[in-house]
Amino acid sequence: MAVIRQLPDRLINQIAAGEVVERPASALKELVENALDAGAQQISITLRRGGIDEITVIDDGSGMTPDDMALAIERHATSKLPDDSLDHIHSLGFRGEALPSIGAVSRLSLTSITAGFDHAWRLVVDGGIVSGPEPAALAKGSMISVTQLFKVFPARLKFLKTERTEQGQCADIVRRLGMAWPEVGFHLTADDRLLLDLPACLPGQSGLQARIGTIMGQGFAADAVVLDAVRDDIRLTGLVGLPTMNRPTTANIFLFVNGRPIHDRALLGAIRAGYGDTLPRGRHPMAVLFLEVPTSAVDVNVHPAKAEVRFKDAAAVRSLLVGGLMARLRDGSINASSAGGTAAIGKFSTAPDRVSENDFAPAGNTLSSGAQRSYLAPPSRQKMAFAHAFYRPDQLPLRGLLGDDAAPAARMASDSEAEQHNDQRHHLLGAAKAQLHKTYIIAETEDGLTIIDQHAAHERLVMERMKTALAESGVASQNLLLPEVVTLADHHAAAVIEAADMLETIGLVIEGFGAGAVVVRAVPALLGTPDVKQLVADIAEELVELCGSTSLEDRINHVLATVSCHGSVRAGRPLNASEMNALLRDMEITPRSGQCNHGRPTWVKLSLADIERLFGRS
Template sequence: MPVCLLPPVVVDRIAAGEVVERPASVVKELVENALDAGASRIEVIVDGGGRRLIRVGDDGAGMTPADLELAVERHATSKLTAESDLLAISSLGFRGEALPSIGSVARLLITSRTSGGEAHAIEVVAGNKSGLRPAALSAGTRVEVRDLFFATPARLKFLKTERAETAAAVDVVKRLAMSRPDIAFTVVADERDPVSYAARGTGVEARLARVGDILGPDFRANAVPVLAEKDGVGLAGVAGLPAVARGNALAQYLFVNGRPVKDKLLIGALRAAYADLVPSGRFAAAALWIELDPREVDVNVHPAKTEVRFRDAGLVRGLMVSALRAALGGESHRSAASPRPVDSLRPISAPRPTGIAGWRADVSPAAPPGFAEARQASFAAFAPSADARADAAPPLAEPASHPLGAARAQLHSTYIVAETAEGLVIVDQHAAHERLVYERLKRQLAGGGIARQMLLVPAVVEFDPDDAARLAARADALATFGLVLESFGPGAVMVREVPALLGETDVVKLVRDLADHLAEWDDALPLERRLLHVAATMACHGSVRAGRRLRPEEMNALLREMEATPNAGQCNHGRPTYVALSLAEIERLFGRR
C-alpha cells in the first residue's frame, strides 16, 4: 500500500479517539477552556449521560468572529505562540485538538461574544464546518455538543449506562471546581436537582470552604491540614483521618499547579503515607495541591493531560509522604466523629431497655443492656458479662478434646486466650466472629434467603446523589441479604429492614460502606462476586467488637463454631483470626530449651 495523506476528517477522528474517550472527556475539555478564558461563572448541563447533550456556558472573554472560525481548526489555540516554551505550560489546555476532535464525532455548536462585540455562532457536524452566522448571547461562550459519537457509532457500545456516564461527568466538574474555588459552578445533570458551588475566593480558607462544599462537613470535621515546602515544591491541602477512609478512591483529589490529575506517582505516595493506618481495601480521603515551577513538571505526557511527569519525582513523593505522616501523627489522639446512633434497631414488640439501677460506667466491668453491644447469634444464650479472668474461669472443656482448646481468659477485652493440648491459642474475637457471620450469611443466602428484622423507626441516610442512586438501583440485590431500602428523594435512601443476624448495628455506617463498595462494581463482574462483597461488608458490621467482655461460655462457644466453620483461620480481609504457640515455642521464649 502506498504512503498517502489521510483526509482531515479521518485525522480528526483519530485525534478524537485520544482526546474524547467518553462524555466526561468532553466536559473536561470544555470546562478547561472556560477556565482558561477567565470565566468567573460556569454552567454545565448534561443530558442522557452526555450522549444527547452537553452544554457548557461561561462569562469569560469570548471570541471574535475570526477567532471563532480558527477555534475549530486542528492545532489552533490561543494558549500558545510560536515562541512559547513548551516546558513551561501554565494553562489547562493547549493542544488545540479538543474542539475539532469533538466536532468530528458529534454535532458541535459554538456561540461566543466578546465584551462590546457582537455574538456569532459556528457549527461543525461530523467534521463538516458551517459558516459564521449572527447569534444571541449576552457575553462569554456557550458550547453545545449533541449526539456524541453519532458519526462513529461503534464507540457508543463501549460507553457505560447513562447513570455511570453522568456520574463520571459530574465527578470531572467536581474536581475542576475543587481546583478553582474562586469560580462559581452550576451542574445540571439529567433529572437531578441542580448543584451549585458558590465562588469562595482565593487562599487557604477558600480551598477549605470548597472542600467542605464537595466532600461535606463530616470530612472537614475529621480532616487535618497539610502544609509543607521543600526545594521549591509546595504542598497544601487537607487529609482525612484514617477512621474516615472510604471504600474507593473517589475522594482523592490531587492537583498539580491547579490541574486535576490522577497520577500514579501521587496516588502511590498517598497510599504509602497511609500504609500503617488504613487497612487493605480502604482508601484515604484527601484534597492536596502541589505547586512548583512549571519547568519542573511535564504536563504533556498524556493526551487527556491527567498524568504528569516530574523532573525530580523522588522529591515530590518524599515531600508528600513525610508531610502527610507528620500531619496525621500530630493528630493521633483524634478519632473520627461518630455518626448519630440509630436507636431503632430492635423488634417492634420489645420494650426499650431503661438500664440497671446502680450500674456505673466507671466501676462496673460491663455495660448493662441498652448500652452494651448487642449479643450476637453465637452468644445468644448468654447475658451481658463481666470480665473473664484466669482465676474465675473454670474450664468448660478439656484442652485435648478440641483443636482450639478451652478458653482460659480474655485479654484487653479483645483477645481470647485458650489452652490446647500442645500449647495455647490467642484469638482476635472480632476477626474470628466476622468470618463466622460471613459464612452464616452465605449459608442463609444459599438456603433460600436471609431473615430480616424491621426497624422500629426507618433510618434515613443522606449521600451524594450518585451514591444514593446506585443504592436505589441495586435495592433488589441488597434485599436478598435482608437489607430493605428505598429511594427517599435526591441524595437519600430510607432503610426499613436489616438482616436479623447482625443484631444491633450502626445502620448509617453500614449503608455508607455498602455505597462505597457499589461505586466500584463493574457490570462485567460476576454476580456472585458482587454479592459476596456485600456479605463481607455486612459481616464486618455484625461481628462482636473488640473491647466487649465475654463470659467463659461465650468464648468457648466462639471457639467451637470456629472449629466447625470453613476458612475460620482468616477474617474477610485476609488477616489471621488466631495465633497458635506450641509448648516448645513458649519454652524457648523462657529459655527452658
C-alpha cells in the same frame, strides 16, 4: 505494495478525536477547562442522556472574536502558548485539538461574544463540516453545545456505558474541577434535574474547605487534617482524612498538579505509603491534595487527555508526599473521626418499638397484670412517686443498654480515685471512670465522654515503642529459659526461616528445626511472656501472605503489627483506675494512637450535647 500518502484533514481530526474524546466526560472536561482558562467566574453545564445527546457549557469568560472562533476549530491553533514553549504552560488546555476533535465526531455549536462587539457570533461544526460564523444572541462569554456525540462513529456508541454511568463520569469531572477552582461557581443539570450546585467561594483556605465540604461532605471537611508542606520549590497543600476515614477504593483520593486534576498510579502509591501502617490492608484514605510545581519541572504533555504528568524530579515529589503526610498525620494522630461518635449515638437512640413488661418488673414482682399495665402507661407524678417507693435503685435493670450482665461487668472507679484524678478531665481523652466488660474504658472529659478499646489502644502503643527501639538501637530480646519448638506447615516454616535475620532485628530469635518446624530461642522483651507458638504461627501466616511483594520496611511493619498484638493488654483483663489513666496519658503522647495496627479506631467521643439529645434535654 502500499503507497504512503498524506491523510486528509477530516480523517486526521477523526483519529485525533479517538485519542481526545473517549466518552462524553472527555468532551466535557475539555470544554470546562477552556471556560476556566477564559477567566470564567460562573459555569453552567447541561447534559442530556448522560452527555450522549447533548453537552452544553455556558460561561461568563472573556469570549472570542469571530476570527478567533474560526481559528479555534483548526488543529494546533491555541492562545495558550504565547512564547511557543512547552516548558512554561500556565493553562489547563493547550494542545489545540479539543474543539476540532469534538467537531469531527459530533455537531458542535460555538457562540461567543467579547468586549467591543455589539452582538455575539455563532459557528457550527457538523461532523467536520464548518458553517459560519454568523450573528447570534448572547449577553456575555461563550456557549458551546455538543449534540449527537459520535454521530459519524455509530460503533463508538456501543462502547459507552449506561446513561447513568456516563452521567456519573461527567459529574465526577465537574467535582474535581470544582475542588481545584473553589472561587468559580459551577451549576450542573442533567435531564432537567439538578445534580450539582457549587456557589463560588471566597479565596483562601476557608473557601477551599467550604467547597471540599460541599463535595465530599461536611464530616470530612470538619475532621480532616490541614496539610501544608514545602520542599525546595515544590509545595503540597490540602486536606487529608484521618486513617479511620478509609474507603475500599481510591475514588476518594483527589490529586491536583498546578490546578490540573490528574490520576497517577505512582502518586497514589506514595499517598498510601504516607499513611504507612495506619490503614487496614485493602483500604484507601480520603484526601484532597494540591501540588504546586514550577512549570519548567513538570511535563503535562504526556497524555492525550492530560490525565497524567511527568516530573523532572519524581523522587522529590514522592518524598514530599510521603514525608509530608507522615509528619502531619503524626501530629494529628490522636484525633478521632466524629463518625464513630455519630454512629454510637445512632445505636443508643434506636429504641425498640415495644417494651416488654418483664424488662421493668423486679424479681419476685407480685403486681397483677392490670397493675403492671397501669405502671407502664405514661407516668403521672403520683405514679412516679409510687414507682420510687416500690422499686429500690439497686433493683433497676440495665437491660437493652449494656446487656443482662452489664452491672457486674462494669468496674467503677472508687470515690477517692475519682477525686484524685479529677484534674485529668482536662486532658483530651479525659479521666477514666469505669471499665465495661473488661474491654472498654469509659472516661469523662470536660465536654462529654470518651470510650476507649483498651486492647486496640495498647496494641498501637506497643508497636510504636518497638518501632522507636528498632530505629534507635534495635528491639531488646529476652531469652527463653527453655527454647520453644513450633511445628508449622512446610511453606510457613520456610517463610519464617527465610525471614530469620529480619525477625532477629525485632527481638525474635528463630532457627530451623528440621522439616516443618522451628525453634524459638528469644522473644522481644516488650512482650513479656507471650504465647510463643501462636505468635510464630501468626507471623508465618503474615509472611506467606506478603509473599515478598512489598518492601523490607513494609514487611517489618506488618510483622511488628502482628508481634505487638500479642504483647498488648488483652480484652477481658481487669484494669484499675491508675492503669486506665496511665493508658490514656500514653495514648495522648504516642504517634498514630488514634487507630490500632489494623486501621480501626481506638476511641470514640460523645459530646455532652450528644448525650443531652439522647435524653431530650436539648
